[in-house]
Amino acid sequence: MVQPLHAGNRRVISQRNIGRGLATPVTLVLIAAFAVPMAVVMLLSLHGYSDPFGPLFRTPSAAQYATVLGDFFYLKVVLETLLLAGGVTVVSVLLGYPLALWLVSVPARWRALAFVVILIPLLTNVVVRSLGIVLLLAPDGILNGVLGWFGIGPFRGMLYNYGAVCVALAQVFMPYVVLALYDVLQGTSPRVHEAAESLGASPSMVFWTVRFPMALPGLRAGIVVVFLMASTAYVSATILGGGRVLTSGMLVYREAIVNLNYPVAAALTLVMTLASLGFSGVVLLVFRRLTPWVNNAGGQGRAAATLPALPIALVRTMDVVGPILSKVLLAAAILLLLLPLYLVVMQSFNDVPQASSAKFMGFTLKWYQLVLENGNYTAAFLNSVRLAIGSTLVALAVSIPAAFALVRFRFPGISGLAVFWALPLSLPGVAIGVGMLQLLSIFFRLPPFLGLLAVHVVIVIPFCISLLVASVMQLDRSQEEAAASLGANAVQRFFRIILPGLAPGIAAASIMAFLTSFGEVTVTSFLTTARMTTLPVRIYADSTFMLEPTIHAVSAMTMLLTLIALFVLNKFLRLDRLYAR
Amino acid sequence: MTLMKRRTFGKLVLGTGVAAPFSFVRSAIAQPKPGDELIVGIWGGAQERIVREFVEPALVEKYGCKVSYVLGGTGERRARAYAERGRPSFDVIYLNIYESRQAVTDGVTQAPTDAVENAQYLYPLAKMGGYGVAFNPATIIYKTDKASAPITSWKDLFNDEWKGRFAVPQVPGMEGMAALLMLAKTYGGDEFNIDVGFDKLKELKPFAAVQTSAENAWQMFEQDIADITVEFGSLANIAKDSTLPGITIADPTEGICAAMNVACITTGTQNQVLAEEWINLHLSEPCMQAYMRQTYYSPTVNNVVIPDDLKDKILTPEQMERLVSFDWEHIASKQSEWSSRFTREIAG
Numbered sequence: 001m002v003q004p005l006h007a008g009n010r011r012v013i014s015q016r017n018i019g020r021g022l023a024t025p026v027t028l029v030l031i032a033a034f035a036v037p038m039a040v041v042m043l044l045s046l047h048g049y050s051d052p053f054g055p056l057f058r059t060p061s062a063a064q065y066a067t068v069l070g071d072f073f074y075l076k077v078v079l080e081t082l083l084l085a086g087g088v089t090v091v092s093v094l095l096g097y098p099l100a101l102w103l104v105s106v107p108a109r110w111r112a113l114a115f116v117v118i119l120i121p122l123l124t125n126v127v128v129r130s131l132g133i134v135l136l137l138a139p140d141g142i143l144n145g146v147l148g149w150f151g152i153g154p155f156r157g158m159l160y161n162y163g164a165v166c167v168a169l170a171q172v173f174m175p176y177v178v179l180a181l182y183d184v185l186q187g188t189s190p191r192v193h194e195a196a197e198s199l200g201a202s203p204s205m206v207f208w209t210v211r212f213p214m215a216l217p218g219l220r221a222g223i224v225v226v227f228l229m230a231s232t233a234y235v236s237a238t239i240l241g242g243g244r245v246l247t248s249g250m251l252v253y254r255e256a257i258v259n260l261n262y263p264v265a266a267a268l269t270l271v272m273t274l275a276s277l278g279f280s281g282v283v284l285l286v287f288r289r290l291t292p293w294v295n296n297a298g299g300q301g302r303a304a305a306t307l308p309a310l311p312i313a314l315v316r317t318m319d320v321v322g323p324i325l326s327k328v329l330l331a332a333a334i335l336l337l338l339l340p341l342y343l344v345v346m347q348s349f350n351d352v353p354q355a356s357s358a359k360f361m362g363f364t365l366k367w368y369q370l371v372l373e374n375g376n377y378t379a380a381f382l383n384s385v386r387l388a389i390g391s392t393l394v395a396l397a398v399s400i401p402a403a404f405a406l407v408r409f410r411f412p413g414i415s416g417l418a419v420f421w422a423l424p425l426s427l428p429g430v431a432i433g434v435g436m437l438q439l440l441s442i443f444f445r446l447p448p449f450l451g452l453l454a455v456h457v458v459i460v461i462p463f464c465i466s467l468l469v470a471s472v473m474q475l476d477r478s479q480e481e482a483a484a485s486l487g488a489n490a491v492q493r494f495f496r497i498i499l500p501g502l503a504p505g506i507a508a509a510s511i512m513a514f515l516t517s518f519g520e521v522t523v524t525s526f527l528t529t530a531r532m533t534t535l536p537v538r539i540y541a542d543s544t545f546m547l548e549p550t551i552h553a554v555s556a557m558t559m560l561l562t563l564i565a566l567f568v569l570n571k572f573l574r575l576d577r578l579y580a581r
Numbered sequence: 582m583t584l585m586k587r588r589t590f591g592k593l594v595l596g597t598g599v600a601a602p603f604s605f606v607r608s609a610i611a612q613p614k615p616g617d618e619l620i621v622g623i624w625g626g627a628q629e630r631i632v633r634e635f636v637e638p639a640l641v642e643k644y645g646c647k648v649s650y651v652l653g654g655t656g657e658r659r660a661r662a663y664a665e666r667g668r669p670s671f672d673v674i675y676l677n678i679y680e681s682r683q684a685v686t687d688g689v690t691q692a693p694t695d696a697v698e699n700a701q702y703l704y705p706l707a708k709m710g711g712y713g714v715a716f717n718p719a720t721i722i723y724k725t726d727k728a729s730a731p732i733t734s735w736k737d738l739f740n741d742e743w744k745g746r747f748a749v750p751q752v753p754g755m756e757g758m759a760a761l762l763m764l765a766k767t768y769g770g771d772e773f774n775i776d777v778g779f780d781k782l783k784e785l786k787p788f789a790a791v792q793t794s795a796e797n798a799w800q801m802f803e804q805d806i807a808d809i810t811v812e813f814g815s816l817a818n819i820a821k822d823s824t825l826p827g828i829t830i831a832d833p834t835e836g837i838c839a840a841m842n843v844a845c846i847t848t849g850t851q852n853q854v855l856a857e858e859w860i861n862l863h864l865s866e867p868c869m870q871a872y873m874r875q876t877y878y879s880p881t882v883n884n885v886v887i888p889d890d891l892k893d894k895i896l897t898p899e900q901m902e903r904l905v906s907f908d909w910e911h912i913a914s915k916q917s918e919w920s921s922r923f924t925r926e927i928a929g
Contacts, residue, residue: 052663053687073925139804156806160790242801243751243791243928257656258753259917260663356800357824374630437664525657529670533652541625541652547796548626 019409022401023417026461029398033454034424037435044438045266052260056438064267074251078272081248082279084162084169085231091170092226093219095333096177098326100215103178104186116563118175121337122515123562124344125539126172128555130239131356131547132340133168134159135347142339160242168236171336173229176512177222180467183508184218185211187474204318208310213291217473220287221466224280228425228462231276234522248272253430262434269431276426277419341559348552355547367553377554380538387449387534388517391456395464395513396506403468425462429522432458437526448532455523460513467512471505610853615645619855622651622658622674627876628842635868636859646855655680662689662847669847672856677755681710681843683913690845696857699864699882706906707881711845712860715878716896718904719759719838721831722817723809724802732831735767738785738809747785748792748807752923753916756795759838760811761919762907767835772907775919782927791928799825813840815877818894836905841881 040056047054048061068074099118106114121129135141137158144154158164192214196206234249241247248268256265310318347355351364371377406418424432436455475498483493521536528537535558539551619640623629629652637648651658651671658674665671666689676684684690693700693708700712707713721732729742738747750756761778762771770777789807792798795816801807802825814837817830844863846856862868869885872878879896880887887895896904 053666134800138800139806141804156804159804159806238793239797242797243749243793246924246928253656254753254920255917257660259920260660261917353819353823354796354799356796357803359803359824361824434660437661525653526661528653529651533650538625538652540654541629550626 015409016411019405019411019414022405022409023414026398026402026421026465027417029394029457030421030424030461034432034458035420037432037439038423038427039435040438041266041269041431041435044262044434045270047263047266050261050263052262064263065271067264068267068271074268074271077246077251078248078268078275080162080246081231081272082275084166084237084245084247085227085276086279087162087166088169088173088230089223089227091166092174092177093223095170095329095336096174096222097181097215097219098330099174099333100178100181100185100218101211101326102330103182112567117334117337118178119511119515120559120562121171121341122175123518123558124341124555125536125551125558126235126519126521127239127536127539127547128344128355128551129172129340130168130236131347132343133164133171133236133240134356135343136340137164137167142343160240160244162241162245164240164242165237165245165247167336168240169230169233171340172233172236173226174333174337176225176229176463177219179508179512180222180225180470181215181218183467183505184470184474185215186504187471188214202315202319204310204315204322207318207322208315216287216291217470220283220291221470223283224422225425225463225466227279227283228276228422231272232427232429234430249430256430256434262438265434266431269427273423273426277423280422280426341555344552345556345559347549348556350549350552352549355549355551367549368557370548370550371553371557376533377535377538380533380535381558383532384518384534384536387452387456388514390449390453391460391517392510392513394453394457395460396510399461399464399468399509400502400506402465403472406465406469407472421465422462424458429459429520430526433523433526436523448527448529451527452524452532452534455527456517456520459520459523460516463512463516464509467509468502468505471502471508474505475501611851613644613646613852613855616647617644617852617855618647618649619672619852619859620649620651620670621859622653622662622671624654624675625652628675631868631871631875632863635865635871636862639862639865640855640859643858644855646852648859659684663687665847667849669849671847672850672852673859674845674847675714676711676843676845678710678713678839678841678843679758679909679913679916681845682909684845685710686910688848690847697861697864699861699884702864702882702884704881704883704901706839706901706904707841707843710909711843712864713841713881714844714860714863715842715872715876716881716901716904717813717815717840717842717878718896719756719811719813719840721809721833722798722812722814722828723831725827725829727808728829731829732833734833735763735835737831737833738764743809745787746789746808748790748798748801748810749782749785749788749927750798750811751791751793751928753920754793755840756792756811756813757923758912758919759840761923762912763811763833763835763838763905766905772912772915775915779922779926786927795820802828815879815894818877832903836903839904839906842878 043056043058045064046060046062047058048063103111103114103118136143138144139154139156139159143158147153147155188211192210193206196210201209231247232249233247234253237245237247237250241250252265252269252272255261255268346360348367349363349365350357350360351362351366352359402421406414432455436451479501480493480497483497488496519536520534521540524534525537525540528534533541535554539554542548542551621632623632629650633650640646640648655676658671659676659680662669662671662674662684666687674690676690681690685692690711693703693710693712695701697712700708703713707716721735721738723732723743727742727746729740732738737743750760752758752761761775761782764781765771765775765778768777768781790801792801792807792810795812798807798810798812799820801810802820814830817828821828821830844860846853846860850856864882866885869880869882870888873880873887873891873895877891877894883898887897
């Protein structure tokens, strides 16, 4: 029987409207808290010359773009930054994949402890972690010490170059790949692997034809996130680059903050953003081709159809080498994440005036005493926690509907919206800070907490959406259809089928959002006020005079608090169940 | 009787205002009330600790006010002050020697006045932007055992033993500016002929490294990456006391480059009296002594006693004469250009 045309139209319109409705909250939040400051940055980029006190609206000029695009120096920095970000992404994926596989395979009762390996580094201030890497790679550092036992080295050139920055950034960003991968890996039924094995596939073959393709949605999210974050990194690049490494994020900071040359900084930001987005677009296209089943409703598709077949010799070699290689990479990943933190804890007891001094001059507790006597650290810590919780809740509330809109609904403009939602990730934090600062000082004043909350929500939304999209893709729609056929309405289906299925993704997104907000320093330092200073800004503030080991003491205490909180949570909430689908 | 026109009346009022004694005008400034809040933008670490201990309690006791701090680097603080010109969220901000001069010129902060009682004791150099609160000059720092003879001139940077061992300080940054300016001056240039400085810096290539802060420089010394650099004498003395006893802080014949922390009152502050008293207390003996003792910063006022045990680390009034100062306003205007040039020609 032919459906009446108008009835079909009604259904299409209704589906489109649901999609639009789901996409609206996040779009509105980003328009208010991100698009408007970015419009300010855009206007600044069209200023013909720099005048910090001039009007925002001026006759548009392309002079700044001509300066940036016509200058080989700027272009070289942009290209080097993109290459650096690419290197960081490769290292993060190489080390993050075995780590994610290990997390999935850890027995449930140890899983909370295993998560500490990636959560503790994320909760440690980026300045402190970078100093840990300095202590690791220094000529008289641990790495050279170990190599020395084997009669190798010492290597004096490991610091202050692109390699050192790459290692430091991988240490900082690898957990994001792990979290993204973990979510999809643990959602894959072990029966799929068993089926492949029962059909005679060797371990390498199982990896190439089943495990790897199934993890591609998570890998895609991890690659995009790490690449965009690495391409805008500032703090680690400054500390580990030793003045020799110049990234576009550093150039933007220098032009905007040191030289107060907002127009050039704004133009540079937008050029860099376009370049980064171009890369993200290529990644998304490649992954779309590699995962044809993902957009196929019901999960039916031609899994691995587009992955090339491996030569049999390579498969056999990998069967032998693979287990050893994966163990080596796993050990390297864990060491890279934890060794700098161990050094940070050791430094917190070192009686030296400077945080970066590698010599152990004597045991002292005075840095802890200074931290505990100074109530500002506590206040700053509480501010950071409040801000992180607030921004996580708001970001989740708007990101969950957005993820469904992206995965399950097609309507005109959805692709454009997806790009818009990911934009905050591709802009250097300093640019968002400048835009927000200009806006807040020109037009209105928000209560400090609300202003910071708005910015933090903007920063964490792309992470939440990226992770939740991967989770929504993994949902088994046949269960929803079964529930519907048994009479469950939309609300019942959401709470009884969808939400439990999404729980791991929501947990991963919450953790990532919380940690990102908790550790954010670049934008926050612009908007912080006397009554609203966060812990990372407090530590950053200390570092601007002379880095005392108080920052190590604060970090060690944060790590201890995190450990206690995780164990208490695990006792009452069973973290392993939170992560288990 | 002719009534006075409004414009004439306005001119008279303006004229009276200009001609009025300073104390008469000041009476119009709102006096502090208990509960008022002074917002201070300052660096963290020891700087914050010292003002909390030696300035805040006295101010709070006198006026019953509250003091809050915005902590962070100079860059963020300055960017915010510029964005808020005329309606600032800070009352007092701390800047460096050339930023403070420029901020006054740009109308972001106020020029110093006699309303700050202790300002009468300021050395002339410390009263040219806001209120200088600590001298922190930059000079050559080197490993003593690596020198064939003590360094006595900026020209000694070119001695063979330092080839490839010089950690060039980054521009922008006061230490990098000091290296650039002092090399220019030593070889016949100055801030208006900075090409000389850039050429001489280039001659020092290859560098052991580019150092971005004192912390960074000491790390490079400790790990044998570099043997010589240009840094703040005060911070070098702190390092010498602890992890780097084998370094020497040079006193070149051409002089050492002036550098200074400056407290500035923002234009448009609603807490003028509190801000002035804050700075007054910062310039007082107890605070200056704490700075000398804890950070080896030299006093900017001539009425404090330098303790005997600190005389080899603190600038004496006679040594003040050897501080080399420049046209800091011109330097501020060239900061962007020099910074870009440094990145392209020196660090690259």
